[in-house]
Amino acid sequence: MSYNILLVEDEKEIRRAMTNFLRREDYHVVAVETGEEALREYTKTDFHLVLLDMMLPGIGGEEVLEWIRRKSDVPILIISALNDELIQLDAFEQSVDDYVVKPFSMNILVHKIASLLRRVYEKQKKEIIYHDLRLLVNNYEVYYQEQTIELTVKEFEILQTMLLNSGKVYSREELLTVVWGYDYFGDSRNIDVHIKNIRKKLPFDCIKTVKGIGYKVDRL
Known part of the structure; x- marks a missing residue:
């Protein structure tokens, strides 16, 4: 939009x-x-x-x-x-x-x-469908071919943020700000750890690394 x-x-x-x-x-x-x-x-x-x-x-x-x-x-x-x-x-x-x-x-x-x-x-948007992945917005539920994928709260919020804005490249700092809040001053490399864990849990890798910048999910 x-x-x-x-x-x-x-x-x-x-x-x-x-x-x-x-x-x-x-x-x-x-x-x-x-x-x-x-x-x-x-x-x-x-x-x-x-x-x-x-x-x-x-x-x-x-x-x-x-x-x-x-x-x-x-x-x-x-x-x-x-x-x-x-x-x-x-x-x-x-x-x-x-x-x-x-x-x-x-x-x-x-x-x-x-x-x-x-x-x-986007408050009316209840779910995001990305290939066979289904994410229930703000409900902290993710499914692949109707099988539940267990994500932590932060993993879910990172994935939801990028799926809601597919095509947008996020820097680590941007993801920290969106998910952790404006007053968070932790190590931006924490994002790398969470992305790695998300990739392990998903049956396919929908999160792409943009070298020197950060991460994105390709537009459908």
């Missing part, structure tokens, strides 16, 4: 960097500088996610947020230099879905976006 993202950010360099980074991740991005442009673009396209800076010239981010919320429950991720707890809590009370404080890591932002989009748009 190709996702449409509306990026509202008045700082030119940040806007350009985010746009380029997200497009490399295969997102379709419409990037605007002002609140007025955001409202205009929002009426033209069916967006799956809005990345919204709160400090904008003209119509401010809070007004854009209120306007969108009157019309839609589209996921909104706030990008702001304001690190005040009360401001963040107020934003969540206005039904934003996540909040990122500047400066931020582009890799972390991409993972937050991917996680949010999966949660909203």
